[in-house]
Amino acid sequence: MKKASLVVMISGNGSNLQAIIDAIQAKNLPAEIKAVISNTREAYGLERAKQAGIPTTIKAKRKDQDREQYDAELADIVKTHQPDFVILAGWMRILTMSFISAFPNRIINLHPALPGTFPGVHAIERAWQAYQNKEISHTGVMVHLVPDEGVDLGPVLAQKVVDIYPKDTLEDLEKRVHHCEHELLVETIHKTILQTEENNA
Ligand code: GRF
Numbered sequence: 001m002k003k004a005s006l007v008v009m010i011s012g013n014g015s016n017l018q019a020i021i022d023a024i025q026a027k028n029l030p031a032e033i034k035a036v037i038s039n040t041r042e043a044y045g046l047e048r049a050k051q052a053g054i055p056t057t058i059k060a061k062r063k064d065q066d067r068e069q070y071d072a073e074l075a076d077i078v079k080t081h082q083p084d085f086v087i088l089a090g091w092m093r094i095l096t097m098s099f100i101s102a103f104p105n106r107i108i109n110l111h112p113a114l115p116g117t118f119p120g121v122h123a124i125e126r127a128w129q130a131y132q133n134k135e136i137s138h139t140g141v142m143v144h145l146v147p148d149e150g151v152d153l154g155p156v157l158a159q160k161v162v163d164i165y166p167k168d169t170l171e172d173l174e175k176r177v178h179h180c181e182h183e184l185l186v187e188t189i190h191k192t193i194l195q196t197e198e199n200n201a
Pocket of ligand 1: 011012013014016017045089090091111178
């Protein structure tokens with residue numbers, strides 16, 4: 001089976017990147033991470049990539065740059081790795097079409113909420129608060145394509161409910177959501193690779 005080439009983009013801890021690395025090393029994911037790109041040198045995920053022998057690039061936006069210029073430069077960097085898929089795993093910048101249009105149908109984003117709920121940042125915290133206010137009974141995780149500049153809005157590839165319990169602290173919920181993310185992201189990348197192989201066969 002041909003290995004799919006991935007570029008993984010991060011901004012922080014990189015626990016989702018680690019889940020992909022572990023799945024590949026355990027031969028549970030027919031893929032190869034060609035590079036890890038971060039928009040900040042502070043991302044611990046860069047350390048995880050180095051431990052796994054994966055090339056890393058830090059591409060921070062310069063103050064004098066506009067978003068489109070930065071995104072076009074970012075796309076040029078990612079293009080050099082010729083990825084089959086670009087995985088946004090804890091990537092915290094909103095991407096413009098000057099990045100997105102370079103990888104049609106090939107950008108996969110993970111978001112720690114169900115489709116149509118809590119788009120944007122602090123999704124887990126907002127879900128936990130909504131539960132305290134008895135507005136929701138559960139939350140979830142979704143993995144979706146990024147066809148345009150809609151934030152956490154693209155065609156859903158997979159979603160999974162995450163339960164919330166009365167005694168949950170925010171940390172309890174975060175742990176449960178991240179555990180679900182790690183599984184769902186790897187599963188969905190695998191499914192998408194197989195689907196693409198089938199379509200191209
Ligand atoms: C995750 O909930 C991710 O979906 C969000 O940031 C959190 C940390 O992700 N964008 P990671 O540990 O950096 O992969």
